[in-house]
Amino acid sequence: MQEKSTQVKQEEVQCASGAPITVLRFTGDITSASQDAVLGTYKGLPESTKRILLDFSKVEYLNSSGIALVIQMMIAAGKHGQIIKTFGLTPHFQKVFTMVGITKYTSLHPDEQTACAAFTC
Amino acid sequence: MDKNSSTIELHLPSRLGYEKIAMNTAASAAKLMGFTEERIEDLKTAIAEACINAMEHGNKLDESLRVGVILCMNADSLEVKVLDTGSGPQHGTATPNIDRKMHEEEEARGMGMFLIQSLVDEAEWVSSPRTGSYARMVIHLHHTSD
Numbered sequence: 001m002q003e004k005s006t007q008v009k010q011e012e013v014q015c016a017s018g019a020p021i022t023v024l025r026f027t028g029d030i031t032s033a034s035q036d037a038v039l040g041t042y043k044g045l046p047e048s049t050k051r052i053l054l055d056f057s058k059v060e061y062l063n064s065s066g067i068a069l070v071i072q073m074m075i076a077a078g079k080h081g082q083i084i085k086t087f088g089l090t091p092h093f094q095k096v097f098t099m100v101g102i103t104k105y106t107s108l109h110p111d112e113q114t115a116c117a118a119f120t121c
Numbered sequence: 122m123d124k125n126s127s128t129i130e131l132h133l134p135s136r137l138g139y140e141k142i143a144m145n146t147a148a149s150a151a152k153l154m155g156f157t158e159e160r161i162e163d164l165k166t167a168i169a170e171a172c173i174n175a176m177e178h179g180n181k182l183d184e185s186l187r188v189g190v191i192l193c194m195n196a197d198s199l200e201v202k203v204l205d206t207g208s209g210p211q212h213g214t215a216t217p218n219i220d221r222k223m224h225e226e227e228e229a230r231g232m233g234m235f236l237i238q239s240l241v242d243e244a245e246w247v248s249s250p251r252t253g254s255y256a257r258m259v260i261h262l263h264h265t266s267d
Contacts, residue, residue: 032137061141063169064236068229071222078223091164099239100232101219 004028004060006037013112015051015119023112025055030066038069042076050082051119056114057088067100074105087115126184131190133172133178134204140172143190143203148160150192156261163240164199164260171203171256179205179254186244189255197244197262204255209248 009025022045028036045052054070056062077084087109089097094108109115131146144165151161151237172188180186189204214234222225238244243259 061168061169063173064232065173065230067232071219071229075223075225075229090162090164092159094208096166096236100217101235104219105223 006034007031008037008041010045010079012042013053013116019051019119021051021053021119022049023053023055025047025058027058029061030056030059030069031061031063032065032069034066034069038066039072039076041053042073043101047080049080052077052082052084053112054084054086054106055088056086059074059088062093067102069098071102074102078105083119085109085115085118087112125196127194129192129194131192132187133176133185133190135176135182135188136184137173137176137182139188140169140176140233143172143188144169146190147192147199147201150194154194154199156199156260160264161258164201164258167237167240167244167258168201168203170237171201171258174210174233175203175205175207175255178210179207181207198221198259200257200259202255202257204253206253208250209254210246211233214244 005028007027011023011025013023015021019114024041072086072105084106086106089108097103097108107118129146129150131143133142146166147168148161151164172190175188176182180188186206191202193200217232217235218227222229237258239258241258242261242264245257248254249256
């Protein structure tokens with residue numbers, strides 16, 4: 001048995017003001033084996049990227065090592081003045097993200113529309 | 122042990138990914154016992170984290186070493202023990218400090234024990250350097266939220 005690999009699809013959508021939002025759509029598992037998928041994808045984004053939306057709606061399994069990769073992405077994004085918002089987490093993982101304090105540095109939204117609307121600039 | 126209890130034992134290789142077998146077995150047992158979906162999700166995360174700790178820290182990812190998982194289904198509780206060959210955790214269950222993590226003063230990882238402690242009704246780590254160590258977790262059917 002292998003861990004299910006993480007796939008990431010990168011898309012660009014626009015917020016209400018027309019400003020671009022980079023959406024990273026994760027599929028599969030997010031674990032310690034997901035470093036290249038999570039941080040590698042982030043590092044490949046153009047420097048002009050300002051708004052990042054993480055889509056967890058097709059993530060099947062997430063553990064604390066995977067959450068640590070999300071935190072590492074948030075650390076890097078903070079250094080570049082980028083804003084990260086998320087959507088699609090199950091109620092259980094919304095609770096877990098809240099428990100570990102991630103919600104102090106990103107906002108969790110129920111769906112993509114709400115998350116995009118939360119980008120105010 | 123309660124005469125009405127049932128026990129299930131699993132022996133997993135210390136290979137990341139295999140924790141899902143323990144997680145899904147425990148979820149099936151909890152469902153049979155009538156736990157709510159929310160509690161089952163809590164249990165799945167707690168067991169996955171305990172197995173990962175046992176594989177990584179207890180057995181040092183040596184695939185020849187097994188992680189034991191013992192599920193004991195009692196009338197009103199489910200007890201899970203996750204056993205490894207290590208000497209047990211060296212540190213307690215510190216609450217992660219997200220500010221320190223974001224400022225890179227604390228490792229981004231290291232949240233497993235905190236999650237276990239937070240998600241189950243009882244959690245303890247028993248260190249027996251000669252025979253191995255285990256994490257013990259219990260969830261009660263008649264759980265009262267804080």
